[in-house]
Amino acid sequence: MPKSTRYKPKSKRQTVESVRTLIPREQIQRRIAEMAREIRRDFPLEPLHLVGVLKGSIFFLTDLAREISGDVSLDFIAVSSYGDRTHTSGEVKLTRDLDASIEGRTVIVVEDILDTGMTLQYLLRVFEQRKPRRIRVAVLLDKPERRIAKVRADYVGFKIPNEFVVGYGLDYAERYRNLADVGVLTLGARVKKT
Ligand code: IMP
């Protein structure tokens, strides 16, 4: 049997990718501890319900939750967005809903990154219909240059330039989420948003 030429070696794609550290892990952890204190300072007496947007927010949410003192509960929601990095269709779909009602609760939406803002705009619309007591938004990263939707975060870890970043939960095609630092991904080809 002739050797198959149907499958291109995966390594070919990977050789053109490289990650340059943008925010080292110690800096991320320090900032998260500060954000946790800011959040608790704003709501000293209230139980806080943290809603993580899967999957990018997982490490941020778990680290943030452990730094917030007092009564904290957690839930998760998942969305998928269509379009790529440069052409956002603005179409967002709910792929996993919350387990519990948010009615009457103080909700902190926890997101990895605020980019065009389309995802957050969609989520806030969904949540507001469910009559929470209040909603605040915490994002680890903010790329203000890319904003399309008129949304903002109440708590921002770091403002970053318009570059595609990975690590600390952020992925490129589901890879790099496990990096402890946030880094800028460089590719030979165009970067697709996942
Ligand atoms: P938005 O709806 O354009 O604000 O995009 C939000 C989502 O796009 C984030 O939750 C990420 O999943 C993804 N995203 C945006 N920018 C980046 C990036 O630089 N690296 C990895 N994912 C990103």
Ligand code: MG
């Ligand atoms: Mg993603």
